[in-house]
Amino acid sequence: MKTAVTSTSDQLCHADLIKFLEATIPGWLSESWDNCGLQAGFGKNQLTGILCSLDITAEVIDEAESLGANFILSHHPLLFKPLSHLDLEVFPGDLLGRALAGGITLYSAHTNLDSVAGGVNDHLAEILGIDQCVPLVPYSGRSCKLVTFVPAAEVDQVAAAMFAVGAGKLGAGRYSECSFQTPGTGSFRPEVGAAPRVGEIGRLNLVDEVRLETVVDEKLVTRVLEALRQAHPYEVPAYDLYSVHFSESGCGAGRIGVIENPINIDEFALLVKTRLQADAVRLIGGNLKSKVEKIALCGGSGFSLYESAQAAGADIFITGDLKYHDARSVLEKGQIPVLDAGHFATERHVVKVCAAWCRDFVAKNNADLKVAIARSESEPWITV
Numbered sequence: 001m002k003t004a005v006t007s008t009s010d011q012l013c014h015a016d017l018i019k020f021l022e023a024t025i026p027g028w029l030s031e032s033w034d035n036c037g038l039q040a041g042f043g044k045n046q047l048t049g050i051l052c053s054l055d056i057t058a059e060v061i062d063e064a065e066s067l068g069a070n071f072i073l074s075h076h077p078l079l080f081k082p083l084s085h086l087d088l089e090v091f092p093g094d095l096l097g098r099a100l101a102g103g104i105t106l107y108s109a110h111t112n113l114d115s116v117a118g119g120v121n122d123h124l125a126e127i128l129g130i131d132q133c134v135p136l137v138p139y140s141g142r143s144c145k146l147v148t149f150v151p152a153a154e155v156d157q158v159a160a161a162m163f164a165v166g167a168g169k170l171g172a173g174r175y176s177e178c179s180f181q182t183p184g185t186g187s188f189r190p191e192v193g194a195a196p197r198v199g200e201i202g203r204l205n206l207v208d209e210v211r212l213e214t215v216v217d218e219k220l221v222t223r224v225l226e227a228l229r230q231a232h233p234y235e236v237p238a239y240d241l242y243s244v245h246f247s248e249s250g251c252g253a254g255r256i257g258v259i260e261n262p263i264n265i266d267e268f269a270l271l272v273k274t275r276l277q278a279d280a281v282r283l284i285g286g287n288l289k290s291k292v293e294k295i296a297l298c299g300g301s302g303f304s305l306y307e308s309a310q311a312a313g314a315d316i317f318i319t320g321d322l323k324y325h326d327a328r329s330v331l332e333k334g335q336i337p338v339l340d341a342g343h344f345a346t347e348r349h350v351v352k353v354c355a356a357w358c359r360d361f362v363a364k365n366n367a368d369l370k371v372a373i374a375r376s377e378s379e380p381w382i383t384v
Contacts, residue, residue: 015043029112041105053374077108117250135252148239161231254298262293278345286337299346
C-alpha cells in the first residue's frame with residue numbers, strides 16, 4: 001500500500017510516517033481503554049531513522065540515539081492513562097523528557113496492532129504453524145455515513161478537506177478517499193438575516209449540486225464536520241449523518257485455526273516453547289497425552305477471550321499473563337486447557353512485522369533511511 005507523503009522523498013517527516021501507520025494500523029481498531037498513536041513528538045521534524053520495539057525504555061532510547069533514529073515505533077504505549085502532572089526526573093517523565101530533548105518521536109500501536117490483519121495474533125499463529133486462521137472475536141465497528149450537498153464546482157475541495165482529516169477510509173485503512181457522488185438540483189431561499197455566500201436573499205435559488213457521500217469513523221465525526229463547514233461554500237451546509245455497523249475482514253481479537261496434524265498436549269507445549277524461544281511455558285488443565293488440533297490464541301494478556309475460545313470449540317488456548325485465580329477457575333470449571341507462554345514471548349515477534357511495514361514505507365518513498373529492531377529488549381523475568 002502506498003501512502004502519499006507531504007514532503008519530498010529524501011525529506012520525509014515524522015507526520016508522513018504517522019500518516020502511513022494510521023492507514024496500516026488504524027487507531028479505530030484499538031480498545032476504548034487503550035492509548036494508541038502518538039505519545040509525544042514532532043510531526044514536522046525530518047525523519048532520520050526508525051527504531052521498532054516492544055516497549056519504550058531507557059535502553060531503547062539509547063539504541064535510537066546511537067543509531068541516529070529519531071522515531072520509535074513501539075507496541076506498548078508509554079502512557080496508558082492521562083497524567084495529572086509530569087515529573088521529568090521519574091518514570092515516565094524521564095523517558096519523555098529524554099526523547100523530546102533528543103528530537104525523538106514516540107508512537108505506539110497496541111490493541112490495534114493485536115487486532116489488525118497481519119498483526120500480533122496472525123503472526124503468532126504463523127510462527128506456531130496454525131493455519132486457516134480467523135479472528136476469535138471478529139471486529140465489529142461503529143461508523144457513520146455522512147451525506148452532504150455541494151455545488152458541483154466546489155465538490156472536490158469539500159471532499160479533499162474531509163479526506164484530509166480521516167473521512168473516507170475502508171478496509172482497515174487499505175482504501176482511502178472513498179465516496180459516492182450523484183448530481184442533482186439544490187434549492188434554498190435565504191431569509192432576512194442570512195448571509196448567503198451563494199444566491200440572493202428573498203429569492204428561491206436553484207443550484208447544480210452534487211450529493212457527496214462518504215464514511216466517517218465515529219471518533220472523527222466532530223473533526224470531519226468542522227472540515228466540512230470550513231471548506232463548504234454555503235453559510236449553512238446541509239448534511240445527513242447516519243450510524244452504521246460494519247465488520248472488517250480478518251480483523252478482531254485473538255485468532256483460531258488448526259494445525260496440520262493433531263499432537264499430544266505435551267508435544268505441542270514443547271513446540272510452542274521452542275518456536276517462541278520462551279524461557280518456560282505453563283500449562284493449566286488438560287491431559288498431557290490428549291490430542292490438540294484446533295488452536296485458539298491471543299498474544300500478550302488475553303485470558304478475557306477464554307470463554308470465546310471454549311465457545312469456538314478450541315482444544316487449547318494460548319496466551320500470557322495468566323493470574324492465579326484465573327488458573328484456578330480453569331481447573332474448576334474450564335472445558336479446555338490454557339497454555340501460558342508469557343506476555344513477552346507471545347508478542348516480541350511482532351516487532352519484525354512493524355519493521356517490515358516501515359521498510360516498505362521507506363522503499364516506496366525512495367528514501368535512504370535505516371529501519372532497525374531494538375536489540376536491548378528481553379524477558380523482564382529471570383527464570384531460575
